[in-house]
Amino acid sequence: MMKMKKKRAAAAAIGIAMLATAFAGCSSSGSKPEAAGTGSGGGAQKEEPYKFSVMMKSFQNDAITSESKIWKQVEEYTNTKLEVLFTPDAAYGDKLNITLASGSMPSVIFTANAKLPSIVNAIKGGAFWEIGPYLKDYPNLRQMNETILNNTSVNGKTYGLYTARPLGRFAISYRKDWLQAVGMSEPKTTDDFYNMLKAFKEKDPDKNGKDDTYGMVVTKYSGPWDIMSTWFGAPNKWGIDKDGKLVPAHLTPEYMDSLKYFKKLYDEKLINQDFAVYDSAKWNDPIINGQAGVAVDVVDRSYQIDEKMKAGNVKGEMDVIAAINGPKGAPVTPATTGYGGIFLISKSAVKTEADLRKVLNFFDKIDDKDMQILITYGIEGTHYKVEDGKLVTILSSDSPQAPDINIKSFNQLLIGVPNVLDTAFKAGTPLRAKANEVKAANEKIALPNPGEPLISQTYTQKGAQLDQQVEDARVKFIVGKIDEAGFQAEMELWKKNGGNEYIKEMNDAYAESKKK
Structure with a gap:
């Protein structure tokens, strides 16, 4: 999770430019985006900017301040006066609990976990606005996914604006060059998958004449087992039985079917024998080093490994496929929760419905395409450039940035609905483009967890x-x-x-x- 967030933060540094450039282009053509609260008629009076505060995480010590051009453009575009109360990620949990207990809250509070007891108790105590009935009134917010809204709900009601993550993020990453070397095609069933792993162990896929390879690398992180168990018909954490009752996945016959399959992989040494203690930070190493050929995890792992191989001049090529057909039939993949956190709007700080609508309008407008690009990537020519339609980083978020062009951690504000960033630029490589396609295709087969919104x-x-x-x-x-x-x-x-x-x-x- 931390790596992913840091990537978002790094990406953020590139992005301010685009919005600035986009605005500059619009301005020069006489079509600058209209700020919130500005009428379309020439005589309309602009309202006073709405002042409100947001408490959220930062992932750099030198996070953006109001001196930044990006910050100022966001305020102008949304007709707001923004105060961001950044707290380092490592200390955020303590700060959140202290803030909730104090009773003196900022206008908006971010929480990574919608089901924290302290958050749920605050919601039940009436501390936050129920926003579900208002979402339909905003062009971006109304596009929020119903499954994800349900996942973040409390007692069936929506209180938070979720920060979107792909629902269909899981896939099979594999050595394409190895599969070609053993004369096999892309697996389509669990039997095919087993045969691929067996061939990677027994048929010398790297053609070095040695018995020094195996099929799939697994770590002490249990995610791959959870993903693969759904291939056999096990539910995603919770299923619904014939009587309409919830049942945990691990108590189903299909879960046992998957365990027997996993045991077969282990017994035949098609996976690393030390998987139960193998450090997940070293997950990619056996594939890059030519020992293993497969990892079952998030889609992104495919191109991350591929690019590390190329950077290290390792001969080889990765590919990615979505879920495969199990014994029960059509392919499925477990859906993620679909969110990285939620923003809650305080009733004590945002006292009226009119002010609530101003806060919702802010989050809606910063998810306009140009704003997402600005807040995520920065100012074109300063933080990034575009070559042949592809985004190229000039100034990463790890680099020192002057206060007036600082963008660090600002992307943590974004909801990400709709998802425009995956298609805003050409993908950097064909495999990155395919990864985006797999994520989109997976959404149609992603298996939700019916127990996700419930509290025990x-x-x-x-x-x-x-x-x-x-x-x-x-x-x-x-x-x-x-x-x-x-x-x-x-x-x-x-x-x-x-x-x-x-x-x-x-x-x-x-x-x-x-x-x-």
Whole structure:
């Protein structure tokens, strides 16, 4: 998550330019975007800028200030006077709790977790505006995804503006040159996938005459197992049984089917035998070093590995595919939550509906295409340039920036709806372009988690321990320390340790949500 956010922050540095340039171009042609609150008629009086504050994260010590040209353009475009209360990411959780407890809140507060007990309690106590009924009135905000809005909801109501992330972000990244070397085509089923991994181990895909390769690299991060289990029909964390009740994924027969498949991969040494302790920070290394040929993770891993290989003059080529067909039929991939956090609007600081609408208007207008480009990439000619339709960084967000052109951390303001940044410029490489296509295609097959918007008190208190117990049992099964009966015994213990209460609370909340 941190890497992704830093990437956004880095991208942000490039972007201010575009909006500035876009505005300059519009101005010179006599069609500068109309600021918020300005009438279309020549005699209309511009309203006073609306002053409000936002508390959010920063990922650089020298975050943007109001001296920046970008900041000033945003204020002019939205007819606002903005105060941003930046807090370093590492200290943000403590600052958030202190702010909520103090009762003295800024106009807008960011939280990465919509289901934090302190946030939920504040919502239930009436601290924040319910904004769901207003979204339809704004051209960008009305395009928010219903699944993601549901994921961030509390008691079936929308209180936050989510910061969008791709719903269909998971895929299979693999060594295309290896697949060609072993004479196989792109896998389409779980059997094909197994055969690819087997060939990568046994058929000398790098043609060096040595038995020194294997199929897929897996780390102690459990994401790949969760992704692959849905290929076999297991739900995305929570499923709905024949009686309409929620059931955890790990208690379904399909989950056990996936475990048996994973165990087969392990037993035949098609994955690294130290996966349970392998550092996720080194995930790419075995592929770049020519030891492994596949990683199941986010789409972006494909081009990240490919570009590192090329930068290191490593001979090889990566490719990416979305989900594959499992024994149950059509391909699916687990949907992400679809958001990186939410902005909540305080009732104590934003007292009237008229002022609420001004805040919503601000977030709507900064998601106009030119504004997203400005806030994300910067000023053209200063932070970036465009060559053959492709964006090229001049001044990254890691570079020192003078106060008047600083853009650092400002992109944390963006909602990202609609998603214009993936298509604002030509993709830097064909693989990046394909990655964007896979993400878009995945949205149609992304499997939602029906339990995502629900809150369980037991999980709030014991969630980490409950999750770890399931994960430990999965690893034990894969490596052969327990059999199927042993796994079921572990799940019975899980139920006694709080799982039964967790399931009941989730089903109670689910039934209640259906009444609304």
